Amino acid sequence: MGIKAFAPATVGNIGIGFDIMGLAIEQPGDEVIARLSNTPGVRISNITGAQGKLPLEAHLNTAGVAAQRLLAYLGEPGRGIELDIHKKMPINSGLGSSAASAAAATLAVSELLRTGLSKRQLLPFAWEGEKIASGGQQGDNIVPSLLGGINLIRDNESMDIHRLHVPRGVYIAVVHPQMEIGTREARALLSTSIPMDVHIRHNANLAAFVLGMFNGDLGLVGRSLRDDVVEPQRAVLIPGFYEVKEAALNEGALGCSISGAGPSVFAFCANSLIAENAGAAMQKAFAKHKLESRLYLSPVNQEGAVIC
């Protein structure tokens, strides 16, 4: 008998907010079951859906580390916990799968031990888990996966995080082509400086995006949801990316860019009908490049991780 938690996939960056913004969708996501055990410490007894690509050693696994950090905080580092991890989303897909496992594990263990901690209070432990996978401390996946919503992470160190207003109806289409890109590889590709004029233009769009979301001005959101900084550098890793993007925009998507480090591509849409059309068109464009793909349609998930 154990406690099962679900944590959703997330779209990191959202095009305009590299390393500082992310949003949660409803599906897919990971499930983690936590059980008490007589063997001291955290043990991962089973991982499904990862084709053997994820470590069973707790201290190398995002879910395992998150659980360990929570136990340490509770003053029970030797408490026996067993985790089953059911990856129900592709890994290395740009959908924040490592964060989802960390978020689900943290919540499941907290519930199992009846800590009474809120999800916001659990964030530091989940975040520690996520860090060992991403090679950095960006919160653009872990924050929305655990807490839900569209989030701005102003500062990682102090966890200065904020939720953006989401205009009614906003719907996300995410298309995952059947290929993998590692976060570390995608990050290594980025140039270490950007031209001042690009910086200024990006600033203008970013500020306008936040303003447009608050005012429910979707025209403004559409004009400003663009990434001239990171997207051009990473697009080369995704066959047919610009055709996929054009297909989404042609269907009326407000914006379309790479989800996290890719290869998933998201379209940010004013409503579910546009998202469905955009999603289908994006899949078609990938197919022209001989890439099978999977489509996920979802409103912004405002709940984040849940016990189920």
Next chain:
Amino acid sequence: MGIKAFAPATVGNIGIGFDIMGLAIEQPGDEVIARLSNTPGVRISNITGAQGKLPLEAHLNTAGVAAQRLLAYLGEPGRGIELDIHKKMPINSGLGSSAASAAAATLAVSELLRTGLSKRQLLPFAWEGEKIASGGQQGDNIVPSLLGGINLIRDNESMDIHRLHVPRGVYIAVVHPQMEIGTREARALLSTSIPMDVHIRHNANLAAFVLGMFNGDLGLVGRSLRDDVVEPQRAVLIPGFYEVKEAALNEGALGCSISGAGPSVFAFCANSLIAENAGAAMQKAFAKHKLESRLYLSPVNQEGAVIC
């Protein structure tokens, strides 16, 4: 007999929004009087308060060009207009004096000719006037001077401009030390690229600033109102800048940075009492560097240019 218009000084950049944000204060500002004349074309008959430093030739003067552009738009390029310009603010001070003259002239001429155009409709003509002074097309002074408020200029070309919500009570202290910095000089000093990590941190602060303003979260405004990009490059032009800034922050200012291209320094404050204390402390700090200064205290001016 003529029509007199007043247009206020402005704080361009507001630290966090280089070239894309600006706000209007209530005083100081420029006055322009427009009169009909029998001599065809725009003529500047008098400029006071500029110590002879501004051109009387209409096509070289921001007010003159703005008036010319408006006449051309109205299909009356030969219409005789005389302008008196009363500079009631220091030039090359970082307070947008060239924009204020252009804004006031545009409004005065429009009223004189009873065009029925709104200030938003007059913006393109005032902006054309401003361009000849600033050597660029940034709207961070002209937009707030004409229209008032705290503005985001997403795109200059399409004049995609937006007003930010201003939390109740916000008050600005601007201190102008008795020295001059030319906009072109200050701009030439800027590096043409910035490190990616600085860009990302700046993005996070900018998005948080907009969010904090909307939510009335002045703590967040205070944490995010900072400029690690342009301020460090321009601070060298202003003797004692960092002491002035520290003085303002010590008095509780939410943020303090260079107004436009400087040398004026502004403090963004939660209320008028803090602004007054911060302003006095800033003047004291400048005095230690043998710089006399003038202090302007003001809420955000929501009106912009007015007929008076």
